[in-house]
Amino acid sequence: MYRYALLRLGDPDSAADAVQEALLAGIRGRGEYRGEAQERTWLIGILRHKVVDAIRKRRRGAVGGLDEQSEPEQFRNGWFKEEPAVWNVLPQSPAERGELRDLLVSCLESLPDTMRQALCLREIDGLQSAEVCKILDITPTNLWTLVHRAKLRMRDDLSRRWFGEHR
Amino acid sequence: MIRWLKTVWYVLTLRCEEADRLRSLDENTTRAQRVGEVMHRTLCKSCRRAKKQTQILSRLLANLDESASGVRLDGAARARIASAIDAENNL
Numbered sequence: 575m576y577r578y579a580l581l582r583l584g585d586p587d588s589a590a591d592a593v594q595e596a597l598l599a600g601i602r603g604r605g606e607y608r609g610e611a612q613e614r615t616w617l618i619g620i621l622r623h624k625v626v627d628a629i630r631k632r633r634r635g636a637v638g639g640l641d642e643q644s645e646p647e648q649f650r651n652g653w654f655k656e657e658p659a660v661w662n663v664l665p666q667s668p669a670e671r672g673e674l675r676d677l678l679v680s681c682l683e684s685l686p687d688t689m690r691q692a693l694c695l696r697e698i699d700g701l702q703s704a705e706v707c708k709i710l711d712i713t714p715t716n717l718w719t720l721v722h723r724a725k726l727r728m729r730d731d732l733s734r735r736w737f738g739e740h741r
Numbered sequence: 742m743i744r745w746l747k748t749v750w751y752v753l754t755l756r757c758e759e760a761d762r763l764r765s766l767d768e769n770t771t772r773a774q775r776v777g778e779v780m781h782r783t784l785c786k787s788c789r790r791a792k793k794q795t796q797i798l799s800r801l802l803a804n805l806d807e808s809a810s811g812v813r814l815d816g817a818a819r820a821r822i823a824s825a826i827d828a829e830n831n832l
Contacts, residue, residue, distance in 0.1 A: 576814045590818035594825055601829050645758065652756030654787040661790075661797050678801055696766075697802040703768050714769065722765035729794045 575614075575621050581679065582625050582694050584687050592628050596621035622699065626709050629691055646726050659733040674736060681731040685724055688712075692720040693728075752777040760788050764795050 575596065579589035599620050600607075607616055648655060665671045682690055688710065695706045696717070707717050755777040763770055763778045770778075782788045814822070 577812050580812060586815070586818075590814055590822065593814070594822045597822060597826060598829050601826065649756075649758040652758045654757045654791070657787045658790040658794055661794050664797070674801070675806060678805055693802070697799060698805055700803070703766060718762065718766050722762045725765050725795060725798060726761070728798055729791070732798070733794070 575617060578618060578621060579625050581682060582691055583628055584683075584690065588628055592621060592624040595624045599624070626695075629709055630711070646723060648726055648730065658729065659737055661733070661737045663737060677732070677736055678728075681728050681735075684731070685727060689720050689724040689727075692717055693724040696721055748773040752780055755781045757781070757785060757788055757791070760785070761791050761795075764792055 575593045576589055579592040579596075580586060583589045583592065596617060600617050603620070607613070611619075645652070665674045682693070685693065692706060692710060692712075695701045695709060696703065701709075703714060703717055707714055710717070712720070751773050760778045760781045763774050782792060
């Protein structure tokens with residue numbers, strides 16, 4: 575639960591607060607738990623609401639200094655500067671899968687707050703774009719740019735740190 | 742007619758950055774954008790690789806098991822949460 579909150583809020587204290595609020599809400603609402611999902615899944619559902627509340631409180635339309643007009647460094651005049659690497663080596667053993675998972679988390683952590691939140695809510699939590707825009711208080715164009723830039727950075731990081739080494 | 746010409750112009754002049762941006766969120770794209778992206782990708786090796794990367798990244802993120810990573814609450818936060826739970830249970 576802490577890991578989930580920390581990745582989205584980016585701050586250990588806020589993440590611990592969200593976990594505490596979710597656990598207390600879980601205790602208060604335990605009568606509503608019908609055993610249809612695992613307890614952990616049910617608690618993560620509560621935690622997601624707490625995390626979203628915390629993000630909403632902190633955000634008021636700021637997009638984290640994102641300059642939508644500037645060209646990402648991977649492009650020159652709209653064309654790729656270099657051909658993206660071929661990704662064809664996916665992990666086979668559990669140890670490798672764990673290594674890749676830790677690397678993914680570390681790449682996510684290195685993203686600016688708004689980018690990370692947009693990517694987590696959209697791609698990991700699977701929320702619809704309209705919902706993510708409401709939570710982050712941004713326009714659909716902002717979201718599109720944020721997700722695109724976040725994916726570009728993640729792809730670059732993974733190309734360098736995983737697919738480069740394991741090629 | 743002008744609208745049609747604008748669409749054809751958009752499809753023919755689409756560059757990698759815009760095509761890559763279109764692939765990053767596949768909701769709410771127009772037909773012209775989708776056609777433009779496919780046509781561009783057919784002719785562009787970099788975009789074919791970029792699309793593959795985006796697909797793999799999306800799959801990795803959707804299946805990311807965050808609970809398995811080693812980050813833990815520190816002792817003070819644990820104690821604070823435990824005492825809040827105790828207080829709640831004693832109400």
